[in-house]
Structures are given as C-alpha cells and as structure tokens.
Amino acid sequence: MLQTKNQWNSFHIKQCKKKFGQAMLSDEHSLVFFREDFGKLIHSDPIAAFEPQTIAEVQSFIQYAHENQLPVTIRGNGMSQSGQSLTVSGGMLLNMKHFNHASEADSNSIWVEANTSWASLLDNTLKQSMTPYVVPHNCNLTVGGVLSAGGMGASSFKYGSVTAHVNALEIVQANGELIQTEQQSSLMQACLGGQGRFGLITKACIALRPCLKNVRTFFLIYLDKDEWLNDLLLCQTKADYVESFCTPAIQGAKLSAKGRAPFAQWFYCLHVALEYDNLPPDFCDLGLKPWRLLHTQDESIHSYLHRHDSRFNAMKITGQWDLQHPWYECFIPGSQLNNLEELLATLPLHYATVVHLARIAPLAPAGFLQLPKDKDIFAFMILNPGLPNSLIPSCLETIKHLDALFLSQGGKRYLSGYLGDSPDTEFWQNHFAERYDDWIKLKELYDPLHIFCSTLYHN
Numbered sequence: 001m002l003q004t005k006n007q008w009n010s011f012h013i014k015q016c017k018k019k020f021g022q023a024m025l026s027d028e029h030s031l032v033f034f035r036e037d038f039g040k041l042i043h044s045d046p047i048a049a050f051e052p053q054t055i056a057e058v059q060s061f062i063q064y065a066h067e068n069q070l071p072v073t074i075r076g077n078g079m080s081q082s083g084q085s086l087t088v089s090g091g092m093l094l095n096m097k098h099f100n101h102a103s104e105a106d107s108n109s110i111w112v113e114a115n116t117s118w119a120s121l122l123d124n125t126l127k128q129s130m131t132p133y134v135v136p137h138n139c140n141l142t143v144g145g146v147l148s149a150g151g152m153g154a155s156s157f158k159y160g161s162v163t164a165h166v167n168a169l170e171i172v173q174a175n176g177e178l179i180q181t182e183q184q185s186s187l188m189q190a191c192l193g194g195q196g197r198f199g200l201i202t203k204a205c206i207a208l209r210p211c212l213k214n215v216r217t218f219f220l221i222y223l224d225k226d227e228w229l230n231d232l233l234l235c236q237t238k239a240d241y242v243e244s245f246c247t248p249a250i251q252g253a254k255l256s257a258k259g260r261a262p263f264a265q266w267f268y269c270l271h272v273a274l275e276y277d278n279l280p281p282d283f284c285d286l287g288l289k290p291w292r293l294l295h296t297q298d299e300s301i302h303s304y305l306h307r308h309d310s311r312f313n314a315m316k317i318t319g320q321w322d323l324q325h326p327w328y329e330c331f332i333p334g335s336q337l338n339n340l341e342e343l344l345a346t347l348p349l350h351y352a353t354v355v356h357l358a359r360i361a362p363l364a365p366a367g368f369l370q371l372p373k374d375k376d377i378f379a380f381m382i383l384n385p386g387l388p389n390s391l392i393p394s395c396l397e398t399i400k401h402l403d404a405l406f407l408s409q410g411g412k413r414y415l416s417g418y419l420g421d422s423p424d425t426e427f428w429q430n431h432f433a434e435r436y437d438d439w440i441k442l443k444e445l446y447d448p449l450h451i452f453c454s455t456l457y458h459n
Contacts, residue, residue, distance in 0.1 A: 007090025
C-alpha cells in the first residue's frame, strides 16, 4: 500500500509562497485557529494553511502536493470532533473558506460551492418556494462538510440523509484533475460520506422539492415511552418535520455506592411540524395522543429552518462554544429502545442534558454513510452544549459504554461525532462491514499516494 512518506518543509512552503503569495499562511498567529476543531478534544499543528480563491489555484496546489507526495487535509468550518479537519504531522491544511457562492436554483436543483452555508443555499431556494429534501439542524454548516459526513435533519424520517439527494459533484482529484461526476460515479459515491479522503468536493448539485410558505409546530410531551414511539410512527405519514428527544427533569440527589448523585424523571417529547400556505393544520387531524400539547407555533418556513440558530448563538455568548464537545451520535436498530428507560437512568446528567432519538428512513444511503441493516432505524445523539475538562473523563466512559451496547448489536457510529481513541483497523472493518474492501480499494484507486489524510485517517 503506497502512502505519503514526505512532510511539508520550509522549502515546500517557500515554493508555494512564490506561486500563491498571501494565500499561503505559515505565521504562528494565523495557524492557531487551525490547531483544533469544534470538538476541542484533539489537537494538531499544521505546517501551514493554504486558502485558495480560484479552482485553478486549488488544482495547481494539489498537483504540487501530488508530485511531491505531501499530505493535505481539507477543512471547511472545522466542525469535526475526531480530527477529520486536523492535519497529520508535517501536513498542510487546505482551507476552503472562499468557495461560498450559491447559484440561482432551477426547477429542481441548485449548484453551490463547497463552503456555501446551508443558510445561504436556503436564501436562494426559498425565494422560489423550494427547499432541499433534508436540511441539517445547523444551517451554518457548509454544504461540503455535511456531504462529507452524511447529513441528518428533521425530515430524515421521510427522506433519509442529505447525501441521498445529491445530483452531481464537481471534484478535484488527488492528482489535481477537475472532473464533474454524476450519481453513478464511484468517485462521487466515495466522496459522499467519505470524510474528505477520496477527493476534494468543490461544488455540489443539491436536489430540491417544492415547499409551502409557513410551518406550524406542535410541541408535545409524553410520560409513557411506548405511547411516544407509537405517535412517532404515526408521524411518518402525517408530518413534514419531526424532532424527537428525551429530556430529564432533575429530582434531587439520591444515595449510591459512590455517594449522592443527581437523578431525574425522564420525559419523552415530540416537535411535529407541518407546512402550509394559508390555512394552518389542526392538531385533532393528526390522531396523536400526547400527555400534553404544550404549545402551538406558527412561523415562516425560513424562520422554522433556522429554529436552532438561537441555541448555537447562546452557546457562543455563554462561552460554551469554546468548551469541549464529546458528542455521541450513533444509528441504532429500533429494538435497542426496548430498554430505553433503564439506559437513560445510567447516563450522567451533566453529559446527557438532552438525548435526541430521531427516526431515520431506511432508504439506501448514498456513499459511505453506514446505517444498521434494519427497517426500524433511530439516530441516538447526545449533543451537549459544552463541558469543562473536569467532566470529560466521565463523558468518555459513557461513550465507551454506549459503543459497547450499540455496536455489538448492529449499530453504526455517525462519523461526525467524537469517536474516542484513534479508531483502529478492527473498528473500520466492523463499521464498513461488507463495504470495507470497497472503502480500501477506492482509496487506492483515487488517491494511491494518500495525499488526502487527516488526524482521524492518518494510516
């Protein structure tokens, strides 16, 4: 297996500065920003960072790296948690910050550059009453970053992953060649959910569907898990968007072998949303049976799709954004929810402030996004807003416990979350299962010198 044997050095940096000028950053002040990702659990020191402004510059840079067998790590907004956007030792960061243009939408799709935010994409499509089939919860994520991970949203219960609704990609290959690929292309399928290992996505054509102007959301709460799951199943045919989660109400501290520990009563929640133009939907028509209907809310579809912006802004204002984020994200078979009450009771409440449990349509996912082989699939997610160092060890122990519980029963980690210690070959073999050989062969086919690599994928 051929791999990059070389590292970037002062000679290479000097050559690239002659060619690209100020787009090549090597000063200490500029590189501080690129030493960590959103997770802030892993760190690396890039030799330099390259910020191209044109496709020609990208191609020329990748060609130079290829000719000299030098490692390159692709970065958008750096929202990874396990080092997917962090360089290997002696590596160069390729920052795509300038590739953020969105074209005008046509009748059923839109072309956007890789670092376009979903917010910018929506600004263009909603003017024509169109939206992507699946919009991620955080609209400030980049299109390229989400496509490299897989992408989930409040409509995934109907439409699966973001990657399942991509018509075409423009990609710079590891040798610097620029090509446009269609859905049947093995390179396109490798890049979707491929974590930036197979090629550099520069543009994407995202499929669109018609949408209505407004959204009404019903906020529901349940005491009984089975009633909650039954209503969640009913929503499959009645709702346009669903968010489902478990939330703890802390009841005090009870005695345990380790002393007093906080404990909680868990509630089960649904946010059921439907689009409409003029006449809003009536809750009675849904046939749902919550313990309580807490709130009904009407807003524009633009407002609804941006509903989580305030939460992310609050994380930044309060300083939580700058803390560590050991997020846990795993796709699990529905049968794993049989003992959900017992599982929730074992989770440390400083970590599991909310547990998201989203139903995922069992559509064949595009690319290398891996889902359980089951007709009933859920995403089990703990997305804590931020934790100090002292609380991290208990969270990492919880991640190990959940992996032991879920992965042995057919669960598949969503690779955007924190994966713990550097995953070994056995982890990847189990994760990709029968597709593992394809994962290896496509890397050797499209990047035999292993130009594209990262702290997560360093071997």
